[in-house]
Amino acid sequence: MKYLLSILSLYIFILNIRAESNYFTFSTLPDLPPNTGYSVQPGLAGPYTGTDDDILIIAGGANFPGRMPWEGGTKKYYDEIFILTKDAEGKYKWKTSAQKIPYLAAYGGALETSNGLFCFGGNTDKDCISESWFIDYRPESEDVEIKPGPALPVPLTNFASAKVDGYIYVAGGVSSPGGASGLHFFRLQVTGENPTEWGWEELPAWDGAPRAFAVGVGQSNGETNCFYLFSGRNVQPRTNPKILHDAHVFNPFLREWSVISDGSNPPFPVMAGTAFPAGASTIVFASGANGEQMKKQLVFEKQISELRKLKSSGQPVQDKLDQAEKELLDHLQNHPGFGNRLMAFNTLTHVMYEAGKLLGAGQVTTRAVTEGKSVFVPSGEIRPGVRTPSILKIDINPENRHLSWLDVLVIALYFLVLSWMGYFFSKRQKDTNDYFKGGGRVPWWAAGLSIFGTALSAITFMAIPAKTYATDWSYFMLNMTIFMVAPIIVFLFIPFYRKLNITTAYEYLENRFNLAVRLIGSLSFILFQVGRMGVVMFLPSIALNVATGIDIFVCIALMGVISLVYTMLGGIEAVIWTDVMQVIVLLGGALLSLVLITFAVDGGLGSIVEVAANNHKFNVTDLTWSLKQPTLWVMLLGGIFASITTYGTDQTMVQRYLTTKTQKEAKKSVWTNAILTIPATLIFFFVGTALFVFYKTYPAELNPTFANNDAIFPWYIASQLPRGISGLLIAGIFAAAMSSLSSSMNSAATAYSTDIHFRFKWNKKVSELNIARRATLVIGIAGTLFAFFMATADVKSLWDEFQRVLGLVIGSLGGVFLLGILSKRANSFGALSGIAVSIVVQVLVSVNQTVHLLVFSATGVISCFVAGYIFSLLKGGSKEK
Secondary structure (H helix, E strand, O other), X not given: OHHHHHHHHHHHHHHOOOOOOOOEEEEEEOOOOOOOOOOOOOOOEXXXXXXXXXEEXXXXXXXXXXXXXXXXXXXXXXXXXXXXXXXXXXXXXXXXXXXEOOOOOEOOEEEEEOOEEEEEOOEOOOOEOOOEXXXXXXXXXXXXXXEEEOOOOOOOEOOEEEEEOOEEEEEOOEOOOOOOEEOOEEEEEOOOOOHHHOOEEEOOOOOOOOEEOOEEEEEEOOOOXXXXXXXXXXXXXXXXXXXXXEEEEEEOOOOEEEEEEOOOOOOOOOXXXXXXXXXXXXXXXXXXXXXXXXXXXXXXXXXXXXXXXXXXXXXXXXXXXXXXXXXXXXXXXXXXOOOOEEEEEEOOOOEXXXXXXXXXXXXXXXXXXXEOOEEEEEOOEEEOOEEOOOEEEEEEOOOOOOOOHHHHHHHHHHHHHHHHHHHHHHOOOXXXXXXXXXXXXXXXXXXXXXXXXXXXXXXXXXXXXXXXXXXXXXXXXXXXXXXXXXHHHHHXXXXXXHHHOOOOHHHHHHHHOOHHHHHXXXXXXXXXXXXXXXHHHHHHHHHHHHHHOOOHHHHHHHHHHHHHHHHHHHHHHHHHHHHHHHHHHHHHHXXXXXXXXXXXXXXXXXXXXXXXXXXXXXXXXXXXXXXXXXXXXXXXXXXHHHHHHXXXXXXXXXXXXXXXXXXXXXXXXXXXXXXXXXXXXXXHHHHHHHHHHXXXXXXXXXXXXXXXXXXXXXXXXXXXXXXXXXXXXXXXXXXXXXXXXXXXXXXXHHHHHHHHHOOOOOOOOOOHHHHHHHHHHHHHHHHHHHHHXXXXXXXXHHHHHHHHHHHHHHHHHHHHHHHHHHOOOOOHHHHHHHHHHHHHHHHHHHHHOOOOHHHHXXXXXXXXXXXXXXXXXXXXXXXXX
């Protein structure tokens, strides 16, 4: 067995030889021009640098224009502003502004805001600064304007700073020349057009040493954007500075600090360095000092100081003093620089690794400025006292893998099988009873697999592994709530729907209340499904494009057209039986991936479990009493009500209950789905955990440019698995998407045909079966076009608003159904009032963020039910129809 595993691992490795990734490429821009009065620019340390209106700005800074510091040179500070522009031919050109910053200063902070480049703090040759100002570039004059800003609470220099979600964070620093490092930690909200109204807020400091010359970066921890603090040195009067290699992270949502490293595992030797965020969870260090050369310098300086004292007391130590001074000078003149390695740190796996080689020595005491997909590292210090006028440009290159012909063949065969199934079942479609209910011919186990496949979209196929890769198993209990809800569906909803012999769930709403309630429910469902189809196609297409190179529009077209073909031809039977096949592909593909990851990690399954446990990846329950965090109570409350709404009132699910021969078989289908949820959840959750261990073991294999961690599973499939197997699993992602798409198409067409077209007896000349197929065609095209629209425009906010508005109504419908089923006093006035009140409650909850997103379903159902019942009583109540 051992030899078999070794051969399999070797086979995977040989088939999977890839070209070396080149995520970061380097070039240089024109050197910084000389300051006024000088013919040469040696470079500037500590400049205020950033961009405004896509223009790179460098202001202030300090250098040694004459002799080096060890030669007795004097540091000079500047107030000039340099602007890097592009001419009509696209060539970069420096311009010296007519404006100047308020001080001859350096070593402060500079970050981009909507009001211009915000510069704050720093020091002159005599004092530390608390003042701030904006450098606002004016395209019409091709120059800048200086405007005052809110002053820091204390004078501060040599601090770390970064911008995180509309806030500027400042950590550490020194408040007086030659003073001690501090535990300062402030933030400034920089939203709003009037900066005079902005105010600094003092926050609790990290649990660690005071520091200056630290590095600050904003990046996500997998759940929320955070402020990261690395390295630095603890400077205290009359003692040698202590070099720090530790790291800390501040979570703004929780307002808490956490320790990433005590300085040993991993160490962060990046004092006074530059860093920038890349992708969804990577921090890249373009420079940094490890402090080893400084320690040697301090030893020489201490020795020289002691020898000078001995000499002043009359002892014959001149030769030793000369030798020590020579060794110090030799050390300074031959300093190797601050390294040339580009290092990357993953905020999820907490692994540091080499990501590239710089063109020259690393540039410290400056800032890495991000502009689009490029990062500029302007000027700075390359050795103690030695500056550089060079402007390093780092281009971030999102890379993808391309499928082989074998992968494409596997996917093509899969699509052909789906299309054939649509043709096969089209022969059975005689009327709308066949088209919408499958003529009652669907076995219970197939209906159960279809229910499971409908709930498991491609977003889920990628999102669950991505979630457990980035966090832990906190969401595990959310999936388990189906067991609490299944008895309610089995003993309350299914007998109810089967007894009424309806085609859509919304027919009941008219029978129980009135036509208006039915139309609100049905139209909301149809619009929501069209939008959902667009998202189910668009979001996986982004991940597939990143991971495989398949064009986003090709992905959308393939999913939309193939799903539409077999759904329109074969009706609900084709949908259910293709769901059965696709569930097998889904679970089989995920299980195969898990096996292959296990083979790839040294130590196999035992090592994965051990590493994951040591990193707290198996945390299942959080018993903290909070409805804002993903605690156990949030999982249970949100999961129960979401499952009631989904499995009890959603037409895509209700329709499955009506396709089996008997009520007993319909109940079995629900239990099939519930039971299948256990192994499926374990598989998908463990895939994410295994991916965490894999990329912690092989950090360089991870693409650091991902904008979203949802691409982690497709990336593993495309970059690590053998050709052919990659194609099969990519087909699995398509399968997950199309399972949801076909269900949405058929169910939305059912809702339109039954609740609107047939209800109002429109166009009697066309058969009902043709109307159903035409409705499927129109809805399928609408969903596909919506996906294309999302791919061509920045419509994330549009989808958020679309989902929020319709989601408010959809969420309240669960309350309406429960109101009608459980209460004999409820009436149509109460139902409509309950929907209205529920929408208001949901808006307030959403705006104020009083509870976690998962609890929205509970607040929607409960508010609708309670308000509907109260208003029904006020109206006089009603006997159930």
